[in-house]
Amino acid sequence: MAEISPHKLVLNCYGHRTFNNRWYGVCLELNLAAEAGSSDELREKLYDMVISYIETVLDTDEKESIPHLLTRRAPIKDWLAYYVIRLLMFIKKFPNNFTFKQIIPFHLAHSCWPRC
Numbered sequence: 245m246a247e248i249s250p251h252k253l254v255l256n257c258y259g260h261r262t263f264n265n266r267w268y269g270v271c272l273e274l275n276l277a278a279e280a281g282s283s284d285e286l287r288e289k290l291y292d293m294v295i296s297y298i299e300t301v302l303d304t305d306e307k308e309s310i311p312h313l314l315t316r317r318a319p320i321k322d323w324l325a326y327y328v329i330r331l332l333m334f335i336k337k338f339p340n341n342f343t344f345k346q347i348i349p350f351h352l353a354h355s356c357w358p359r360c
Contacts, residue, residue, distance in 0.1 A: 255294060255346040258326040259286045271346060272326055274298075275318040294346055 259269035267286040270277045276293045280286040301313045317323075329341040
């Protein structure tokens with residue numbers, strides 16, 4: 245069995261509280277965004293979106309589009325926001341911002357190999 249690179253199993257995400265007291269978050273590698281009422285709800289929504297998105301992509305009849313769909317990175321402004329939040333969190337704890345890693349369940353990662 246071929247090896248799946250560990251970095252392909254981990255997605256970078258961030259979240260922050262908006263001015264209207266809602267939480268907004270982005271999964272950077274798949275360019276998925278969600279809004280929720282709490283940080284926990286946001287994490288759950290992003291997890292569900294990631295799973296649903298990957299399952300839908302892997303179920304497509306257009307197999308040649310799978311590699312592109314699994315690597316549609318967020319715009320540079322979102323990556324900058326992610327690294328600014330990480331830097332701020334390194335300096336001091338900011339309760340209205342967070343970053344986290346989203347692990348792709350192995351059964352989904354395994355089913356896309358070797359296309360991803």
